[in-house]
Amino acid sequence: NAGVTQTPKFQVLKTGQSMTLQCAQDMNHEYMSWYRQDPGMGLRLIHYSVGAGITDQGEVPNGYNVSRSTTEDFPLRLLSAAPSQTSVYFCASSYLDRFNSPLHFGNGTRLTVT
Amino acid sequence: GIQVEQSPPDLILQEGANSTLRCNFSDSVNNLQWFHQNPWGQLINLFYIPSGTKQNGRLSATTVATERYSLLYISSSQTTDSGVYFCAVEVGNRDDKIIFGKGTRLHILP
Numbered sequence: 001n002a003g004v005t006q007t008p009k010f011q012v013l014k015t016g017q018s019m020t021l022q023c024a025q026d027m028n029h030e031y032m033s034w035y036r037q038d039p040g041m042g043l044r045l046i047h048y049s050v051g052a053g054i055t056d057q058g059e060v061p062n063g064y065n066v067s068r069s070t071t072e073d074f075p076l077r078l079l080s081a082a083p084s085q086t087s088v089y090f091c092a093s094s095y096l097d098r099f100n101s102p103l104h105f106g107n108g109t110r111l112t113v114t
Numbered sequence: 115g116i117q118v119e120q121s122p123p124d125l126i127l128q129e130g131a132n133s134t135l136r137c138n139f140s141d142s143v144n145n146l147q148w149f150h151q152n153p154w155g156q157l158i159n160l161f162y163i164p165s166g167t168k169q170n171g172r173l174s175a176t177t178v179a180t181e182r183y184s185l186l187y188i189s190s191s192q193t194t195d196s197g198v199y200f201c202a203v204e205v206g207n208r209d210d211k212i213i214f215g216k217g218t219r220l221h222i223l224p
Contacts, residue, residue: 033212041216042216042217044214045211045214048210048211050210056211058211059115059213091159092210092212100162101157101162102147102162103147103149103159103202103212105149105156105157108153
């Protein structure tokens with residue numbers, strides 16, 4: 001199993017450009033989520049999904065869109081990048097079984113918006 | 115929304131020392147997890163612990179859900195324990211949000 005795969009690892013954008021951060025998992029996890037990590041702020045939840053066709057907003061959803069057309073993939077879209085979106089982005093997934101469902105993380109995407 | 119507070123924010127210890135990291139949360143939760151972020155940025159799940167005590171080698175964790183806190187114990191610290199430790203809670207209204215604290219940065223000196 002590859003686990004949770006994020007691409008790209010690094011990205012530089014100009015203000016106003018759009019891009020999609022990719023996330024794929026091969027563990028048949030129902031739950032998938034996106035976090036951003038900024039210095040001193042911990043990980044803040046952007047959007048999450050509990051299954052194909054279902055998405056919901058987290059703590060900091062503004063400026064980001066998501067969709068979940070398959071169980072495996074959960075892309076994060078920035079429609080018009082802003083310098084405030086410079087951050088490290090992590091995708092995570094888990095089963096929805098509440099008795100033992102640890103969250104598995106990808107290795108992150110470091111995004112810089114100039 | 116729920117508040118998740120971790121203490122201390124920073125901790126510097128000599129190799130071999132023991133430490134206790136604390137996570138307080140402001141509302142009932144479905145479960146709680148502890149993670150270690152290594153110096154390369156990778157996030158590794160340490161414990162899935164909605165209540166009670168679990169042990170894994172030199173690490174153990176205790177969650178007292180009724181009092182809304184969890185503790186992570188690290189014994190006989192090694193330099194490889196350095197990094198940031200996060201707790202994360204799934205909020206109690208069953209909408210599956212998992213919210214993180216801001217972390218405790220641990221630095222183990224050789």
